[in-house]
Amino acid sequence: MRLAILTGGSRGLGLALCEALAERGYRVMEFSRGAPHAYSVRLDLSSPGDSHRIAATAVASFGNKHIEELLVVSNAGTLDSIGPASRQERAAVLANVNTNFTSAILVLTEIVAHFQDTPCRKVLANISSGAAQRGYAGWSLYCAAKAGMENYVRALALEQQLEPHPFIPINVDPGVIDTEMQALIRSSSAADFPEIERFIKRKEQGALVSPEKVAGAVCHILQLTSLSFGARYEVGDYGA
Ligand SMILES: NC(=O)c1ccc[n+]([C@@H]2O[C@H](COP(=O)([O-])OP(=O)(O)OC[C@H]3O[C@@H](n4cnc5c(N)ncnc54)[C@H](OP(=O)(O)O)[C@@H]3O)[C@@H](O)[C@H]2O)c1
Structure with a gap:
């Protein structure tokens, strides 16, 4: 499989x-709150204890099944809530950092532990953002989590290089995608997000890339035979 x-x-x-990935013949498992597919597992990353437990049970369901290739993509993310750090509620801070960082790592921990000794090609990709590399006013939590995840991946990559059956951990910058996340940005206010006009213009100018096109580029990256441990890939270099 x-x-x-x-x-x-x-x-x-x-x-x-x-x-x-399903079209390319992969068996897919995805974790989300909506969990709309037959292959979905319902999980709320804002709750780290549940995320850890549910992810552990889900990956254990694969037992010792023969795996020919494993792709892991840490993709879930949230900008909630957009606005200055001085006005963030405690619950919103915890939900953001738990979703984008703590639970993302907990889920990856379970997957890496379960499949560490599985002898096949294994790629672990963190879907990052330009916000990992520069600050955006109004997105302090998202920027912090994205930067933290990128460095988590770099450290994990060093560890994996010492393993007999390593995962290849990489960061992927998906560019600017026409999704609900961009709609949320455009629906914020200049008081909460000073760069809002630039993002509204991008949509008007048709500069957002479709999720399908970005997904094609991410698949291309995941299947590269020359992937480098801990490297950062940009979808723009791979057709998106
Ligand atoms: N859109 C862009 O321009 C852009 C740019 C740079 C980076 N990115 C990154 O690309 C990735 C995908 O973003 P997108 O634009 O596709 O966002 P999106 O349309 O808002 O989708 C976000 C996904 O994350 C899941 N998610 C959010 N909160 C969750 C929670 N508490 N528990 C479980 N799942 C949760 C959502 O599922 P449920 O709501 O069903 O839980 C949904 O499937 C994110 O990591 C984002 O930071 C996006």
């Missing part, structure tokens, strides 16, 4: 990735 495990496959880029 060629297996693909993703977070956030209910819509947006994650949905397009699930469909692209």
Whole structure:
């Protein structure tokens, strides 16, 4: 079995990735709150304890099944809630960081532990963002989590290089995609997000890329035979 495990496959880029990978012959499992597919597992990443337990049970269901290739994509993400750090509610801070960072790592921990000794090609991709590399006013939590995830992947890559059956951990910058996340940005206010006009113009100028096109480029990257441990890939270099 060629297996693909993703977070956030209910819509947006994650949905397009699930469909692209299924078309390419992968058995797909995805984790999200909406969990709309037969292959979905319902999980709320804002709740780390549940995420850990549910992910552990789900990956254990594969037991010792023969796996020929494993692709893992940490894709789920949220900008909620957009606005200055000084006005973030405690619950919103926890939900953002738990979703984008703590639970993302907990889910990856379960997957890596379960499949560490599986002797096949294994790629672990973190869907990152330009926000990992520069600050955006109004997105402090998202920027912090994305930067943290990129460095998590770099450290994991060093560890995996020492393993007999390593995962190849990589970061992927998906560019600017026409999804609900962009709609949420455009529906915010200049007071909460000073760069809003630039994002509204991008949509008007047709500069957003479809999730299907980005998913095609991500699949291309995942299947590269020359992947480098801990490297950062940009979909723009691969046709999106
Ligand atoms: N759109 C862009 O321009 C852009 C740019 C750079 C990076 N990215 C990154 O690309 C990835 C995909 O973004 P997208 O644009 O496709 O976003 P999206 O359309 O908003 O979809 C987000 C996905 O994450 C899941 N998710 C969110 N909160 C969750 C939670 N608490 N528990 C479980 N799943 C949760 C959602 O599923 P449920 O709601 O069903 O739970 C959904 O499947 C994200 O990591 C994002 O940061 C996007």
